[in-house]
Amino acid sequence: MINRILFNRTSHIHLMVRVKSEEELVEFLKREKNLQGFENLGGLVSQRLSNLFNAYTKAFNKMYNRKGSLFIPNFNRKLIDSDEYFVRLIAYIHNNPIHHGFTSHPNQWPFSSWHAYVLNKLTRIKKEEALLWFGDVENFKTIHREINVEKCIQLFES
Template identity: 45%
Template sequence: MPAIQPLENGKYYHIYNRGINSDILFKENGNYEHFLKLYDLHIEPMAETYAWCLMKNHFHFLIRIKEVEEIKTENKILPSQSFSNLFNAYTKAFNKKYNRHGALFERPFRRKSIENENYFQNLIAYIHNNPVHHNICEHPINYPWSSYITCISDKPTKLKRKEVIEIFNDVENFKYVHQLKSNDLTINSFL
C-alpha cells in the first residue's frame, strides 16, 4: 500500500471518499444537512472550501488547508485528524439513526494535491458536474447538494465564491464552462 500523502498547510486539495463497498452515505435530506453541519464544525476552522458535492455514496471537496497562523482555534489539530473527526462524528450519528454498527467510510480518505490553475478550474467543473456524470440530473443547477448554486448566488456564504468566480473570469463564463464540461469530464482525468 502506498504511503498516505499528508495534508500540508497552505496547499490545495481534492478530498474525496465513498462509503465502504460503495454503500449509501446519505439516505435522506437530513443526512446531507447533518454532514454539512459537521463539516462546518470540523473542517471550516482549518480549511477554506472552494467547491463541494455530496452524492448518495460518495463526496468531493476542493479545499485549501489554512496556514497555521490562519487557524483561529486554540486546539490546532492536524488537518487529517479534523477529517477523521468529521467522518467519525457522522458515522456515529448515522449508525445510531439507522441501527447499524461499524465503519461507514473507506479508509484512508483520498486526497490529491492541486498544483496548477487549469486543474483547479477543471476540478471545480468536475465536482459540480458529478450528478450529471452519474445521470442524476441534466445540469448542476438542478442538484441541491453541491456548491454550484452557491457559486451563482449572492447569498452570504463561507464558500470562497469570489475566488471561484475569478478563476472563471465572471459568472457567465462559470456557467458556460460548466455547461461545456458536463459532457467532457471523466473521473480518470482527475484521479
Template identity: 40%
Template sequence: MKGLGLFEPDKFYHLVNHAVGSENLFRCSDNYYYFLNRYAYHTQEVLKTYAYCLMPNHFHLLVRVCSWDELEKAPKFEGVVHKFVMQKISNWLNGYARAYNIKYERKGALFIDYTKRFEVDNEEYFTAAVNYIHQNPVNHGFVSHPYDWEHSSYHAFLSQKSTKLKRDEVVEWFRGTNEFQKFHQMNKGNLDDLIEGF
C-alpha cells in the same frame, strides 16, 4: 496517482470518499445539511473550501490547506501539518458516522478506510476539478444540469448570500459568473487524464 499524498500548507487538494459497500451516506435532506455543518465545524481551522458536491454514496471537495501562519494559530496544532489535517477530517467523518448510525440504528463503518486526496498542482487541474465536482450528479445520471442538483456548491456561485466558500476567488478565476456558467455548459467534467475514476 494513488490519491494518498501528504497534506501541506497552502496547497490545493481534491478530496473524495465513498460509503462502504452499497450503503448510502445520505438518506434525506437533513443528512446533507448536517454533514456540511459538521464539516465546517471540524475543518474550518485547517481547510478553505472552493467547491463541493455531495452524492448519495460519495462526496467530492476542492480545498486548500491553510497557510502555516494560520495553522500555527489553531488550538492543539503541534507542528505536523498532515497529521493535524487528517485528525480534523477523521473527527468530522467519524462524528457524522456515529450520528448516522444512531439515527438509522445501524452498526459498523460508514466510509471506506481512507479519504482520497489528489494534489491540485496546476491551473488546468483546478479549473477541471471545479467543473468535474459540479458535473458529478450529471455524469451519474441524477440530473441533466449542475443547477438541478441541490447538494453542491454550484448554486452558491450564482448567489449573493453569505457563504463559507471561497466564492469570490473561484468566480474571479472563471472571469465572472457568466463565464463560470458558460464553462459548465460547454464542459462535461472529464477528469480522466488527471484523476483515476471514482
C-alpha cells in the same frame, strides 16, 4: 430520498478544501497548544478531516438508526498545483451528480456548492475567491457546460 441515494448507489463525496499556509497552521496550533502527536502538518489536516467524517457518520447512523461505515474506506487527497487543475476540479465536482445519473444539470442537485456560486445566497463558501479564477459567474457556467467530464474522470479518479 437520502437513504436511496446513499445506499443504492455508490456512496462517495468530493470536497475541495483550501488548507491554510504552514505559518497560519503553526500559529493556530500554538494558540490551541495542540502541537503534540503531529510530525507534519499533513497529518494534522488528515486527522481533522477524519474527525469530521467520523462525527458525520455517527450523527447520520444515529439519525437513521443504522450502524457501520457510511463512506467508501479510501480517502484520497490531491494537490491542486495549477490554475487549470483548479478550474477543472471545481467543474468536475459540480458535474459529478450528472456523471452518476442523479441529475441532468448541476442546478438539480441540491447537495452541491454549485448553488452558492450561481445564486446570490449567503454561504460560508469563499465563492468570490474561487470566482476570480473563472472571471465571472457567466464564464463559470460556460466552463461547467463545456468541460469534458470523461477526460476529468481520468484525471481525478485515477
